[in-house]
Amino acid sequence: MIHIINKHNRHLYLSVLADMFRVRHQIFVEDRGWIKLANDNGLERDQFDTDETIYFLKLDENQKILGGMRLVPTLCDTQLSTIFKGWCDFKPAPQAQDAYEWSRYFIADKKYRSPAGYPVHYELFFAILEFAVYRGIRSLSGFLEAITLPRLNALPWKVEYLGNMITYGGTHGEPKGRGAAVQVSVDKRMLRLTKRLKGIKKPYFAIPLGEAAPARPVAFGPELCFQYLDFMEEHPDHTDALIAASKLWVDANGEDRKTFSVFFDNMAAQEAMLGFGGANSAKLAGHNYSLTLQ
Incomplete structure (x- = not known):
């Protein structure tokens, strides 16, 4: 499943993010030879890994990282507005509230295939497009x-080149390569055509609760996942209280669990009053609301 990690739920993914930076170091530095990114601590992170960065990670049931990508808002510094600015010789990279830059795309397990037969990179592309x-x-x-x-050209996406194909590297020990700065225009029609082309009903996302999520993976559609993220952003105290109570519940005895059951019922009622409940509860579980699922 795809996990979306932002500044509002990052504290729930600390070990996963540490693993991600280690995997990135393995792939970009040790395997691909980007020695400029090397770090003695074995973590690859740069100036674009900020609080505003949004990470998309494909994790298996044991939270092993299979692949990932990040989105950076273009109103912040991005690769195309700073270090790669000269490679946008057709037109400048967009900088707007509704424009994001994607980067640090990697695949850690090339053999993986989803139940529908899709490799990791397609699942990541679909997830980012839905988002x-x-x-x-x-x-x-x-x-x-x-x-x-x-891979992009094989999809019904509106791809515009911002500059010529560039051959880079080889001057300071880094690997040689070729690539180009591009821009993809996003709209609902593009999403609909992509789903139709690939026969996708809906990509499944994980509950965005990190290590506090249920031991058994629970997957659901994009809309509900994004509603989770919105709710957590708007009501962080509510989310943190629920997670803290859930951790205590694990070690509680029978009598204490009865007390916690009342607490969770009250939390569910609060969530319903805050706008997350009602029709959503049926999609999650017959008697649960939003975050109380865990």
Whole structure:
């Protein structure tokens, strides 16, 4: 399943994010030879890994990282507005509230296939596209390796080149490569055509609660996942209280669990009053509301 990690639920994914930075170091530094990104602590992170960065990670049932990508708002510094600015020689990279840059795309397990037969990169592409449409993001840009571009061209996406194909590297020990700065325009029609082409009903997302999520993976559709994220952003104290109580419940005895059951019922009622309940509860579980699912 795809996990979406932002500044509002990042504290629930601390060990996962540490693993992600280690995997990135393994892939980009040790395997691909980007020595400029090397770090003695074995973690690969740069100036674009900020509080505003949104991470999309494909995790298995044991929270092993299979692949990932990040989105950076273009009103912040991005690769195309700073270090790769000169590679946008056709037109500048977009900088707007509804424009994001994607980068640090990696696949840690190339053998993986979803139940529908999709490899990791398609699941990540589908997830980011769903997220962009829901959040009103109209533009995704980034510098993509030449090997990745055919995958985009195979999809019904509006891809615009911001500059010529560039051959880079080889001057300071880094690997040589080719790629181009591109921009993808996003809209609902593009999402609909992509789903139709690939026969996708809906990509499934994980509950965005990190290590506090149920031991048994629970997957659901994009809309409900994004509603979770919105709710957690708007009511952080509510979410933290529920997670703290859930951890205590695990070690509680029978009598104490009865007390916690009352607490969870009250939390569910509060969530319903806060706008997350009612019709949503049937999609999650017959008697639960939103975050009380866990």
